[in-house]
Amino acid sequence: xxxxxxxIKPLRKKLGLTQHQLANAANVSQSLIAKVEAGxxxxxxxxxxxxxxxxxxxxxxxxxxAKDLMETRTINVKADDKVKNAIKxxxxxxxxxxxxxxGLNVAGLLTEKSIVRNMDAIDNDTLVEExxxxxxxxxxPEAPRRVLAELLSHYNLVLVKQKGKVKGIIxxxxxxxxx
Numbered sequence: 001x002x003x004x005x006x007x008i009k010p011l012r013k014k015l016g017l018t019q020h021q022l023a024n025a026a027n028v029s030q031s032l033i034a035k036v037e038a039g040x041x042x043x044x045x046x047x048x049x050x051x052x053x054x055x056x057x058x059x060x061x062x063x064x065x066a067k068d069l070m071e072t073r074t075i076n077v078k079a080d081d082k083v084k085n086a087i088k089x090x091x092x093x094x095x096x097x098x099x100x101x102x103g104l105n106v107a108g109l110l111t112e113k114s115i116v117r118n119m120d121a122i123d124n125d126t127l128v129e130e131x132x133x134x135x136x137x138x139x140x141p142e143a144p145r146r147v148l149a150e151l152l153s154h155y156n157l158v159l160v161k162q163k164g165k166v167k168g169i170i171x172x173x174x175x176x177x178x179x
Contacts, residue, residue: 004052009037015058026054064178066148067141070160070168074099079107079129083122086110097156099169100132106159106166108132141167148175 012022012033019037023030028047035041036051043051076099077086086098090112100108110132115122118131137151138161151158152172160168 005036005042005048008033008051008055011055011059012037015055015062017055017058022051022054022058025058026050060144064145065141066139066143066158066160066168066170069145069148069174069178070141070170071174072168074159074166074169076101076166077110077128078102079127079132081128082124083110083115083126083128083131084124086128087115097171099136099157099159099166100128101166104164104166106135106138108134109136109156111156138166145175145178 012019017025019033020030023033026033026047028043028050032041032043032047033051036043036048042048075089075093075095077089079100079102090096090098090110097109097111099106100110107129110128114131114133118126122131136155136157136159138159139147139151141160141162143160148158148170152170152175156171158170159166160170
């Protein structure tokens with residue numbers, strides 16, 4: 001816990017908290033916070049845990065969530081659209097992937113990679129559903145950035161759904177804007 005104690009002051013300042021605010025949240029004295037930050041005293045294990053827990057709680061409250069990071073103008077295609085038309089849409093919008101919808105449900109994901117992988121089989125009548133990949137994950141608008149980062153390390157994009165409807169899309173580029 002010693003290494004974490006050294007992080008109390010920088011983290012408190014980063015979060016914009018006063019010693020008094022942190023002390024109130026951790027249910028310890030402001031004097032203890034000052035002494036710990038100055039390196040004059042080592043708190044008891046339980047006091048140290050309370051201080052760190054309060055800091056982490058404030059940190060989570062300030063963390064951006066999906067609704068803060070999402071792009072609300074989602075561009076998609078239907079499963080029964082022609083791949084040729086989807087390619088034109090991707091080119092005109094300068095995007096490399098499109099969620100595939102079947103009614104209100106996300107049926108899959110059409111990417112440049114899925115098109116290239118199936119290029120020999122694509123003709124004027126090929127439907128999106130014939131070459132699309134599995135559907136990307138969906139999250140609620142309150143999903144924290146750390147969850148989005150984990151998902152985007154495995155998937156091309158994440159869709160934000162609320163009450164069964166797609167409300168937005170988050171890509172790696174959107175996530176990087178929050179750093």
